[in-house]
Amino acid sequence: MSKPPLDVLLCAPRGFCAGVVRAIDAVEKALEVYGPPVYVRHEIVHNRYVVDSLRRKGAVFVAELDEVPPGDAPVIFSAHGVPKSVPQEALHRRLFAIDATCPLVTKVHREAEIHHKRGRHVLLIGHAGHPEVVGTMGQLPPGAITLVETLADVGRLLPAPGQELAYVTQTTLSVEDTAVLVAALKARFPGIISPHKEDICYATTNRQGAVKHVAPLVDAMIVVGSNNSSNSQRLREVAEREGCPLVRLILRASDINWDEFDDIRCLGVTAGASAPEVLVEEILDAFAERYDIRVESVSTADESVFFPLPRELREPAAG
Numbered sequence: 001m002s003k004p005p006l007d008v009l010l011c012a013p014r015g016f017c018a019g020v021v022r023a024i025d026a027v028e029k030a031l032e033v034y035g036p037p038v039y040v041r042h043e044i045v046h047n048r049y050v051v052d053s054l055r056r057k058g059a060v061f062v063a064e065l066d067e068v069p070p071g072d073a074p075v076i077f078s079a080h081g082v083p084k085s086v087p088q089e090a091l092h093r094r095l096f097a098i099d100a101t102c103p104l105v106t107k108v109h110r111e112a113e114i115h116h117k118r119g120r121h122v123l124l125i126g127h128a129g130h131p132e133v134v135g136t137m138g139q140l141p142p143g144a145i146t147l148v149e150t151l152a153d154v155g156r157l158l159p160a161p162g163q164e165l166a167y168v169t170q171t172t173l174s175v176e177d178t179a180v181l182v183a184a185l186k187a188r189f190p191g192i193i194s195p196h197k198e199d200i201c202y203a204t205t206n207r208q209g210a211v212k213h214v215a216p217l218v219d220a221m222i223v224v225g226s227n228n229s230s231n232s233q234r235l236r237e238v239a240e241r242e243g244c245p246l247v248r249l250i251l252r253a254s255d256i257n258w259d260e261f262d263d264i265r266c267l268g269v270t271a272g273a274s275a276p277e278v279l280v281e282e283i284l285d286a287f288a289e290r291y292d293i294r295v296e297s298v299s300t301a302d303e304s305v306f307f308p309l310p311r312e313l314r315e316p317a318a319g
């Protein structure tokens with residue numbers, strides 16, 4: 001029996017960003033140089049497939065540093081960043097800490113710190129409880145940063161008279177939702193200080209841009225990624241808002257409910273910044289078993305960002 005035809009539009013850019021490549025490479029390099037166990041605080045990136053693969057190679061994932069026994073084994077901080085108390089505790093316990101925080105998150109940490117030093121109260125636009133938000137809030141003393149999640153939060157802000165304000169953001173937010181919140185902040189506080197350059201990172205922006213372009217052209221969209229991945233959830237939202245009738249965020253091909261994809265003629269596929277390309281391929285292969293697929297890449301931006309490994313893991317300079 002012949003298979004029905006299916007056009008697949010593959011969003012580009014999709015999948016791994018430079019910060020994720022660096023964080024995963026850091027764990028692999030530490031395993032190679034120091035041997036297992038290599039402790040990792042929190043999922044190195046929010047993808048269970050990545051975490052399970054590293055675990056099989058000898059990485060030990062922990063929620064907090066108190067689960068790391070004393071000794072020389074490295075402990076790596078995840079790409080999402082950590083509150084200041086974490087490296088402080090590592091130093092106090094003489095642990096061998098390696099920081100795999102994405103440099104673009106560290107940039108936001110430094111911005112917040114500079115605002116604080118200049119006497120400004122900092123507003124952080126982000127999602128409560130997300131590890132990146134916990135890390136950024138933890139750069140400053142309690143009370144120095146106020147989290148803003150919604151327009152209602154903007155309305156509720158009550159800065160002290162004469163208090164200068166500045167805002168920073170989580171790196172993986174919806175570009176559109178954030179623009180609305182920033183406009184509301186500027187309307188209420190015309191003097192508020194903005195980041196020099198967007199805090200939403202290039203990878204988040206570019207992946208959302210590609211989905212925005214592709215979602216209106218397809219009958220269904222698959223976002224490859226984990227449920228706990230903020231940037232992947234935002235890709236799902238963008239596709240839904242563009243009116244795509246069926247949008248699913250899935251980790252593996254085995255998560256596909258095939259009944260839902262019965263009548264489609266054109267499928268869009270993208271992947272969050274923490275989702276490996278091998279999972280995109282697995283999903284395309286699963287569709288190829290059921291459909292006669294024709295795959296076309298739709299590129300809306302070029303990327304060439306690269307971050308070197310954390311200092312502790314770089315090869316010594318030659319000569």
Ligand code: 0CJ
Binds near residue numbers: 020044079228230272
């Ligand atoms: O927070 C980050 C620096 C992004 C890391 C890569 O993505 P992921 O899925 O691990 O994390 P998010 O939940 O922040 O998107």
Ligand code: F3S
Binds near residue numbers: 104203273
């Ligand atoms: Fe960094 Fe953005 Fe990736 S902040 S880890 S480049 S999603």
